[in-house]
Amino acid sequence: MKIARFFVLAVFLIIALAAAPVPAADTIKVGAILGVTGPASFLGAPEAKTLEMLVEDINKKGGVKGRKIELIIKDSGASPEKAISFAKQLIEEEKVFAIIGPSTSGETMKIKGIAEEGKTILLSCAAAEVIVNPVAKYVFKTPQMDKHAVIKIFEQMKKMGISKIGVLSSNTGFGKAGKEQIEKLAPEHGITILVNEVYDKAASDLTAEVTKLKAGNVQALINWSIEPAQSIVIKNAKQIGLDVPIFQSHGFGNIQYVQAAGPAADGVIFPAGRLLVAETLPKNHPQKALLAKYKKDYETKFKEDVSTFGGHAYDALMILVKAIEKAGTDKEKVRGAIETMKGFVGTGGVFNFSPEDHNGLAMDSFEMLTVKDGKFAVLTAAGAMKTEIAPKKKK
Amino acid sequence: MNIELFFQYIVAGITYGAIYSIVAIGFNIIYNTTGIINFAQGEFVMIGGMTAVTLHSFFPLPYAILLAVIITMIAGALIEIIFIRWLVNPSVLRMIIITIGISILLREAALYIWGEKVRGLPYFTGTSVSSLSIGGVHVSPQVLWVIGISAVIVVALNLFFSYTMPGRQMRACASNRDAARLCGVSASNMITLSFVLSAGIGALAGCVVSPITYVQYESGTGLAIKGFTVAILGGLGNSMAAVAAGLILGILESLSIWVMPTAYKDVISISILLLMLFVKPSGLFGSKEAASLKEF
Incomplete structure (x- = not known):
């Protein structure tokens, strides 16, 4: 009996070890705290899928500035308590470059201070205005304002x-x-x-x-x-x-x-946002090509209809990637690059960030x-x- | 407030009540044979609804529902055989904790199988916008389906427990398990049967209410809380009482919305439950003597 138990334990350990990801050298670690399951799963699940799809795509093309992105997704189940502990873990233990998410406004507000203290860029996928008003130096958000x-x-x-x-x-x-x-x-x-x-x-x-x-x-x-x-x-x-x-x-x-x-x-x-009606947009609309591509990629890969929520994660990651491409891999410089980014075309609209506006979207994005x-x-x-x-x- | 709107509130209450009571019936059967509350009952409802929605893309509606009920019954039997059957004289507390564990397990399994998407069967009659108008009061035909099927279940259960051998054996196990065993009744088979039955009833409930409430991997919990409240309110173990208590609670909730902010709706139902537990723990229609025979 004891021997059998030992074997079972040993097998479990081997599986656990084999499943643990081997950290690749010289990657850019991007954390994501998303409500993949639980009451906000309709936000978190498409967001997580979108990030996985994009990161896979970016890495296949050689990464950003020659460095691959290592995506660490944490499922908060829309619980603010979990979001707090994941935020601390990502910042202190994983030492991530930036955090995408959380999916809900309640969670974002709970970790706003943690990101600020840890000097880590936070690109929230939640909508509430309080996230960026008052402006916190390291906190941005991609969805349109309530x-x-x-x-x-x-x-x-x-x-x-x-x-x-x-x-x-x-x-x-x-x-x-x-x-x-x-x-x-x-x-x-x-x-x-x-x-x-x-x-x-x-x-x-x-x-x-x-x-x-x-x-x-x-x-x-x-x-x-x-x-x-x-x-x-x-x-x-x-x-x-x-x-x-x-x-x-x-x-x-x-x-x-x-x-x-x-x-x-x-x-x-x-x-x-215009993602839902991408086909009916006029040909010369700045978002048209991007929306059509995202919609097609997402729908062929996951066999489900695209939603605007996955788009928020799309924008968050692409803004980060664009800023890294421009400013290199120094956190402070990248933060500055996001804050001064103008005319970035995303799924939610055309982003024009400024030190006072960490959302960057105008009303016509709706x-x-x-x-x-x-x-x-x-x-x-x-x-x-x-x-x-x-x-x-x-x- | 005109009389038409008053009756509209009553009809809304009946809608709530019908949903609560059809879920509550399932709680009673396992309670009757084992004396425990099966906290995974809500998950049976969810699995029934989910399976039916999946099968509906391959089969016509009646067959999809029938198959879903059968599949959920098999799942109920398996759960009992794997987790509960081999326990020797488990305490009530242990059984309750096990059923809570099973409910979490089933929820996670459903998330894995079906994802987080919200689904629902089509309306049995008409569509989501159709309603019957009786003197200016509107009621969705699906509500009538829920009430009708509840009634059929209650009558069928009463017949089953009164006139068939397995039904009587289940009741014997409920009142005194050791005595039943001495008479040659296999108590463990009866408990399995009670899980099968309540899984089936839960699944049927899940199918009929899904056009109204929709079904998602975690929707079982919400339905179970109200179903549980109603089962206690009526007096545990009595299906007829569960339906009556469900309708009373539903109408009270609905009328509370008329006079108070909607946010207090659940406060009303929980206050009623607490009051009931303090004043008459055996339930509105339960008898004290019957309640004192139970362990829990």
């Missing part, structure tokens, strides 16, 4: 003659940040919030919540969440006959939510999209008119 998404939605509402709205959001960091921006920006855009409700992120049905909106006679509904709830809410709204235009956050930019909601998703309006026959499409004036007229006919 604020810009909200303003885009309000401008669209103005065009459609909507002023009284209902807001639903989930009790997550993303939902909370969006809700705060909506509440803050609504008055200056002449929008009144009649009903403002927060639901649990694991909600299985939201019929009662949308009934409350119906009772409040709202002209439109904004939902701000990233969970399956964003499919559930549109379904329930249509089922109880709440015939108002439905707006979603940029979190809706993942085709699986459209597929999950089925015909209920048609007509939903939301702001998103496009208003809609869902048409189960597919994403650019919202045209005619499409918006149609959704606007529909509820009026009823009344």
Whole structure:
């Protein structure tokens, strides 16, 4: 019995040793803290896949400045505690050159200070504005601002003659940040919030919540969440006959939510990066070629639809690579190169960084999209008119 | 507030309640034979839903569901045989910890097999936008499916436990395992059977609710918490009571949204659960004597 146990242990040890990666000499170590599994897996999983794909590609072509990139992905499961310990591990033990991620705003805020103290470049894939406002010397982010998404939605509402709205959001960091921006920006855009409700992120049905909106006679509904709830809410709204235009956050930019909601998703309006509508962009659009290539590479390699979230990791890594190409492998110089980078074309838009702006994206990086026959499409004036007229006919 | 909207809230509550109670029924069977709560019950629901979605791309819907139920039943049997059967007189606490372990194992396995993608079966009748309108109150046909299938399960279980030999043997094991053994009933076979049954019911529940709630590798936990609450509320071990308690809780939650911010919805349900445990631990419809016979 004892001998058998010893053998089992020995076999395990051998496997563990064999599986451990042999550190290659003279590589550039890039750490990534991503929520590959857990509640933010729809962000972290495409981000991790994108990084793996890009790094493989870069290394095949000989690396950056002759040095290969060694990618160390840590799965935080969207837990801030894990993100903190991984950040410390990456900075102190692995001595990485830079960290990409985390996927969520809550985690990023927890490790903002750690990156700053460890003088390690952090390129966050999370959206909240607080990540780069106030500016931290070493902290950057690639997704568009929540604020810009909200303003885009309000401008669209103005065009459609909507002023009284209902807001639903989930009790997550993303939902909370969006809700705060909506509440803050609504008055200056002449929008009144009649009903403002927060639901649990694991909600299985939201019929009662949308009934409350119906009772409040709202002209439109904004939902701000990233969970399956964003499919559930549109379904329930249509089922109880709440015939108002439905707006979603940029979190809706993942085709699986459209597929999950089925015909209920048609007509939903939301702001998103241009990745989702790469085919329909005009030929001379600066992002067109890059978006089409990323989409094709990702979809052939992983056999799944590309999402804007993987794009955030794409931008983070490529910005870093571009800066290293320009400034060499000195951390301080690379940091400076990112901060002064102008006109970098990424999946999220055209980045123009400055010492005051560590995001670099302007509001025009968002496009208003809609869902048409189960597919994403650019919202045209005619499409918006149609959704606007529909509820009026009823009344 | 007009009467139409009031009834819309009631219908919303029935929707919640139907989902909770169909999940709750599964908890009762294993509890009845073993006296433990199977914390992996939510994972059976998830596996049933996931398997059905996968099979649906090869088979028509009824066959996909049937196969998914059978596959989950086999998984339930395997789990019992591998992890529980060989234990000699396990304590309740040990069994509970084992089922928690199994739930984590199943969740991770599902993540490995299906990835993190959100899925759902198509609506059994109509589509995601169709609803029946009864006097201005809208209800999705899928909700009626959930209620109907719950009813069928409850009736079938009652018949099974009252009139068939295996059913009676399971009940015998539940009330006194040693006495049942002396009468020639194989207690360990009965426990395996109870896992098979509750895995099957869980899987069926997963299939019917998946068009409404969607299914993801970790969606079992959320459903299980509410199902567990409802099972306790009704009185553990009683399927009929679980359905009644589910509908009561669902309607209370829905009405709470009418008067209070939505964020308090879960506070309501957990407060009710705590109150119940303090005041009448045997549940709304459970009897004190029956509860005192159980170890847990």
